[in-house]
Amino acid sequence: MSTKPNTKSKILYSCYYSRSREGEHFIPEHVFSYQISGEMIASDSKNTFHTKPGDFRFSRRNHLAKFTKIPPEGREFKTISLFLDQEILREISKEYNLKSDKKPDSKAMFSLAPHPLYKSFMESLISYLEVEQENNEALFNLKIKEAIHLLLKVNPELKDILFDFNEPGKIDxxxxxxxxxxxxxxxxxxxxxxxxxxxxxxxxxxxxxxxxxxxxxxxxxxxxxxxxxxxxxxxxxxxxxxxxxxxxxxxxxxxxxxxxxxxxxxxx
Structure with a gap:
């Protein structure tokens, strides 16, 4: 198993040679993911999601979910995941006056319909991620911003999720x-x-x-x-x-x- 770059980065390129199940089940930031090869089975307390090669997935912050990564026979499981952290989202919200207008539904994750802009963006990242690099945080921050604008262009309804900065309220x-x-x-x-x-x-x-x-x-x-x-x-x-x-x-x-x-x- 390998994950490039290191886990401090906001962009992860994950490669697994054997079936794997994640440790902690908490999603701390919104995640925009692209399934390159293999399959992902994820579940929250209500739903099960099945991601196949070529699929795009959006996982929402402050949710619980379990993930099982299944590599193809004799090959690697590969995904690219971009962590859309709150600091960058707040910066974009302030700069472009973007705010959540309504409370989004409570799904932990959902599929995004394939789109040429999504695919070309993710493929452009692979060359960066397949080679170990140092001091790439500034570049990755720019890529995270690009991803956020791309998501808003292709799926404008994501504005209510991306710019909802409310923290969980007291519940039963x-x-x-x-x-x-x-x-x-x-x-x-x-x-x-x-x-x-x-x-x-x-x-x-x-x-x-x-x-x-x-x-x-x-x-x-x-x-x-x-x-x-x-x-x-x-x-x-x-x-x-x-x-x-x-x-x-x-x-x-x-x-x-x-x-x-x-x-x-x-x-x-």
Whole structure:
């Protein structure tokens, strides 16, 4: 697996030789992506999205989603992703007096119809990204601005998403957590997405669930894993899906809670 340039850049050229599933499931910035080869399967709490070669995808900031990257047989999975950070978007908003006029829908991501301007723009980036370069931040910032203007030209309706600078408001904690417990994110992400400081999130959580967030998440994920494995799913296919990063930690926690190893459920 390789990712060029380094992860501090706003533009990433990702190459994977084997099937891969992402770690943390939080999308911190809007992302404009082009699928060069291989396939991407992504899901939020409601929908599943399937991206194939030649497809363009828009992922929205402050959302939770899981991504599985599937390379073609004997070849690489390749994508280009541009992270449309808030600083640049605010700069463009001020310069061109662009503002969000209405609240956009809540989809975490969606497909963009193929367009010659999108394709020529993405192909122009490949020569930059296939060669390691230093001190390219200024160039990439210009490319990010170009991408934003291009998105607005081809899909003007994206203005309401790109220039919506509102932060998440305080929402129903119980409903949110029961819907999103299986996403592998740090606690401060859950707090932010429910419109709370970390301290307030922990205090409200204790009132609602009578448990700490960490203990509740562990038990909830293990209960979901127990059900899925008892229905015939393999532990190796389940542990990431319910929010664990490591199979050995999952197996240890599962045995500690239920007194049996996860694989034994498949043989009952």
């Amino acid at each position: 904690l119980e409903a949110f957590m029961n819907k999103n417990f299986h996403f592998n994110v740090q606690m401060h992400r859950f707090a932010y997405l429910t419109g709370r400081s970390l301290a307030t999130f922990k205090r409200d959580f204790q009132k609602v669930f009578q448990q700490t967030p960490g203990k509740w998440l562990l038990n909830k994920r293990l209960q979901e894993a127990y059900y899925l494995i008892s229905q015939g799913n393999l532990p190796s296919d389940v542990y990431i899906g319910v929010g664990f990063e490591d199979l050995s930690h999952f197996s240890f926690s599962f045995k500690k809670k239920f007194g049996i190893v996860p694989s034994s459920l498949n043989h009952k």
